[in-house]
Amino acid sequence: MSSTPPTSRPRTVHRLPLAGVLRLNKPSDVWIKPATSVVVASAIPNLTLLALGRLDLAMYTMAGSLCALFGHNLPYAARARALAGVVAGMFAGVAIAMVTASLTSSTAVLVAVGALLAAVQKALCDATRIGPPGNLIFTFISSATLFAPQRIEQAPGHLALMLAAGAVSWLVGMAPALVRPHGPERRATARALHAAAAYVERPEHAPARGAAAAAVHAAWQSLLATGARTEARRSLERLVLRAEVAIAAPSDTDAGQLRSWADGLRGAGAVPRPARIAGMDDELLGIEAELAGGRPSLWRRIGPGSPLLPIAVRTFVGCALAGYASMALGVGRPYWALVTAASIYQANLALSWKRGVQRVVGNIAGVLVFAAVVPLAHTSKAALVLCVLVCAFGAEALITRNYWLGSLCVTPMALLVTEFARYQEPGELIGDRVVDTLVGAVLGVVAAIAVTNRRATDGIEQALTASEAARETAERTLAEPAPGHAALETARRRLAAALVDLRAAADTAAGEWWQRALPEERVLAAEQSGHRTLAATVRRQAADAEAGSPSGAGAPR
8 A cells, every 4th residue: 555645635626527427337136026027016917907998097007007116125024115205205296296286287387396396306215225126216206196187086096006016016025035045145145255355456446445344344243133032143244254354354265255255145055154253243233232223214314414415406406407498399298307306316417417428328219219119019909018028128127327328218118108198299299308407407507506505525525524533432442451242343333334434435535516625635544544443343353252262162263
């Protein structure tokens, strides 16, 4: 590692690059799960409505069916709660949209309500960390409902359809638990082992260390959400502990062994069981202390002073501008521009810019796919349903490679859904979609530049304070002659989490415009000292464990 001290430099204005924006990534290791889930959850109500001759009601069942996209990385105990929350959130957004649309036909009012809903949905999804596809699905459904003809007396029936489809999504999302009850935790543990192995092979590569630390932290979070500590779960905990030991002492670790354990987690076979680390398993994780600490309330996460508020304001302003501009241009579906603006807002301006470029490229290419598919979809209602299902599967299969690639299927799917009630002129749909995409993307980026997020730098300061406090606590614990396993484990866990949060805060602030000079030197120094202390805690635990074992056979290898 270089001894040259890092320097701070002011970061007020950043370039918005194009290089690499459209580059394809490796596919997600779980893409098949949301892809098949949304197809099953959509097929059941859509085919039922097709048989009844009421495919015009499918837009309401689609609201519930799309809930099946969420929660696939969560353990099943947490997934059950998360999916119920997603269905409830979708119900609330659709209900507000239905009531508003039934009370007014003013496009200006509908755009304002849609922008406000988009901002609230963005804030809540970020605060709860529900994960992909995030707020976009909620905003798409609620905005489309706002601009669909509604009568107040029809709302209860339409909402009942949405809830019924949501219940199907919940069952589809939970069904794999019957076959592979520890599947999500196994995947999270395998990711941690692979990331640790990559760092062991390149210990001089700082990003690899950060990625490994984040993967290990995510694995612990997954294990914390699983409920009862079964024997399989204890074995997974030991494997994640091996990943942490590898990060602390890469030169003493066999990367091949880590990858072998990770490969052993595929399928539903027995969880690999590495040798125990004597004296550490009884208090492994310090779980009780972690759970007792709790999480900040939802109000603290989104209320006054929250770093999420500037992003919510940015979303409201961008969506409103896009919607009103589309309305001024006479486009028949201004909600498409609103949804485009909502789709681009990420953690910072740089990421939002990249998403905007990806959205434009993907949507323009997607309308060409729609033009090719629509003749087949118009041959029969059954063909239309089949095309929508194929597009839904393709979207989830491709979107983890790059957002624009997934849009090749998302765009035609969104256009085809509008045809459930009646067939429409393809040329008009394509023209409106292209205009709204360009309007929404351009004004969305303009709003992202205009609505600054100076709290991003404040977030670094808070993360620095938290990481320094966690490091000092860990060092005090290390200095004790005989610290308890639980105390040392708790200090280590809190320091690891603080370092992950610090890196996330630094990355977020680095992509924002109009910032004060970032404390890069302090961040790098805090990361270096924090990781040294983290490694010292792992080595101390291993040494204490070996000393407590008569044979020392349980020491980490």
